[in-house]
Amino acid sequence: MAKEILLQVEGPTETITLSGERDERGTWRLWVERGGEEERREWDDWLDALLTLDENPWEEYEPVTVHPEFRSKVWGAVLQRAADPAELVPWFQACFPDEPVPDPRVWEEKCPLPRLAEVIARVRDAVVLTGAGMSTESGIPDFRSSTGLWRKIDPRRVATVETMEKDPDLFRRFYGERLRNLEHVRPHAGHYVLAEWAKQGIVRAVVTQNVDGLHHRAGSPEVYELHGSLRTVRCHRCGSPADLEDFLGGDACGLCGGPLRPNVVLFGELLPEEEWDRAIRAIRESSLLLVIGTSLEVYPVNQLPMLSTGRKAIINGSVTEWDHRFHHVIHARIGKTLMKLDRLVKEMK
Ligand SMILES: [Zn+2]
Numbered sequence: 467m468a469k470e471i472l473l474q475v476e477g478p479t480e481t482i483t484l485s486g487e488r489d490e491r492g493t494w495r496l497w498v499e500r501g502g503e504e505e506r507r508e509w510d511d512w513l514d515a516l517l518t519l520d521e522n523p524w525e526e527y528e529p530v531t532v533h534p535e536f537r538s539k540v541w542g543a544v545l546q547r548a549a550d551p552a553e554l555v556p557w558f559q560a561c562f563p564d565e566p567v568p569d570p571r572v573w574e575e576k577c578p579l580p581r582l583a584e585v586i587a588r589v590r591d592a593v594v595l596t597g598a599g600m601s602t603e604s605g606i607p608d609f610r611s612s613t614g615l616w617r618k619i620d621p622r623r624v625a626t627v628e629t630m631e632k633d634p635d636l637f638r639r640f641y642g643e644r645l646r647n648l649e650h651v652r653p654h655a656g657h658y659v660l661a662e663w664a665k666q667g668i669v670r671a672v673v674t675q676n677v678d679g680l681h682h683r684a685g686s687p688e689v690y691e692l693h694g695s696l697r698t699v700r701c702h703r704c705g706s707p708a709d710l711e712d713f714l715g716g717d718a719c720g721l722c723g724g725p726l727r728p729n730v731v732l733f734g735e736l737l738p739e740e741e742w743d744r745a746i747r748a749i750r751e752s753s754l755l756l757v758i759g760t761s762l763e764v765y766p767v768n769q770l771p772m773l774s775t776g777r778k779a780i781i782n783g784s785v786t787e788w789d790h791r792f793h794h795v796i797h798a799r800i801g802k803t804l805m806k807l808d809r810l811v812k813e814m815k
Contacts, residue, residue, distance in 0.1 A: 472496065472536045473519075475527035482524050484515055486533075512536075513797055516543055517783050520799035526553070529560035537561040546796045548577045549806050578779070578794040579803070583810035585754055585777050585794075590667050593745075593752040594660055595770060596674045596681070597760025599783050603801050604651045606678055626733050630702065630725055634716070641728050642714050645696060648678055656758070656801035657684035659808045664688065668811075670752065673745040675760060675767055677730045690741040690748070692767060694730040702727045737766070749773045759800050761786045 472494075473484040482500040489495070496515040498505045500522065509515045525547040532540050541561040548554050551570040554577075558567055574580070586592065598608045621640070623629065630637045661684045663669040671688040672681050677696040681689045699713040700706060703724025713726040731737055749755055753776035761784055762768035771778055771788060779794035780786065781803050789795045796803055 470533060471531050472533040473529075473540055474531040475524050476530050477522065477524070477527040480522070481530075482519060482522060482527070484519060511784075512539055513784055516797070517799055520802055523802075525557075529557055532560045543797075545573065545576050546578055547798055547803075547806075548573070549579050549810055551577055551580075578796050579806055580810060582779050582794045582796075583807050583814060585779075586663070586668060586756075586807060587811045587814040589752075589754045589776075591670045591748075591752045592663070592668055592754040592756060593748045593774075594669055594672045594756045594758060595745075595749075595760065595767075596672060596676060596758045597762075597767075598676065599759025599761075600656065600674070600800055601651075601676045601678055601680060602759070603656065603799065604654050604678075604680055606647065606651055606676075606680075622733050625730070627702070627735070630727055630732070634725060637727075638714065638716060641696070645710070645714070645728075648696060651678070651680070653680045653684035654801045656804040657681060657686070659804040661685035661687075662808070663811075671744070671748045673748070673770070675764070677728075690745045692731075692737050692741055692745060694728070694738060696728050696730055698729045699726050700729055701725070745770065746773060750775070752776055754779070756781070757792070758782070758804075762788050 469485050469487055471483055472486045475482050480501050482498065484496060484498055486494040486496045493510060496509045496512070498515065498518050505518070525544050541557065544554060544557045551573040554570060554573055555567055602608055624636060624640045657680050660669060660672060660681065664686050671690060672686045673690045673692060674681055675693050677691065677693050679695055679697045699708045699710050701708055701719035701722060701724045704719060704722040706719060706721050708719060708726045713728065717726065718724065719726060749770055750773050752774060755771060755774040755776060755778050757771055757778070757780040759782060760767070761782060762771065768788070771791065778792045779796070780789060780792045781796045781798065781800055783797065783799070785797065
């Protein structure tokens, strides 16, 4: 099958090309070339390829080629990334070369970023719900996508009370690696935007499924960690706090001799009641719920958006089955999207 150019853009210093090849069944395999280098990382998923393009401000570059079969997909992607409908004129020309260009104001309703920024600029009680996608942009692999040592071991079988009790070495190795990985990661621009919005009185609380503490490290003052925190350790039996080093060294609780464990929610355990109740209360009272980096696949966290009676927005790298329930839907890189929103909010204030 022959290579075809699906999308090519030209920036001030670089050309970015998204190419594809179709197999006999018509399924595309996609890859990206930029800066003279070809990334033979292949995707069969359009959105995954877009997230890679998102590492550059491709939507601000000059569109050179849009493959006829991808016109509506590209148009949808640039609508979701436009800070100002006027930016869309060259994209409309590239995507729909035979149609007359309308007044850009007709696209205002379809651009989620400026509309969402208007809401953010006026609310005082927004709640943000974050999931694994928020952390992957800091370099923390998604819990469910096992890599390296853990490729053959399902985390859902290791991160359990049963493994902690019956195979403490495996349990400790698993968390030891995750803790070591944490030493090398830092919050990204998106974490800092959320912390800044809290200081400005826009965001009341961040509710997170992540256990890495990156929201705290970025300076968010009010964080409800629904799945606990990797940064602290307790005794599984008596609940006393313990040192991380003791856990990693294989020591037992100094008070009762019970096994030590990180303060995370293991598979099969209930979520911490207090954090859960605070999250529910904050979401019920909020006039904006911003869901970021979670596909809302896991119960009961996926029930939280339904509690909100205000505006609802989702920024995520993949389509979720709940997207239709949100007023604003953006499938793009999180850090980049939050920075754009922050710029728009500042312009409105
Ligand atoms: Zn104990």
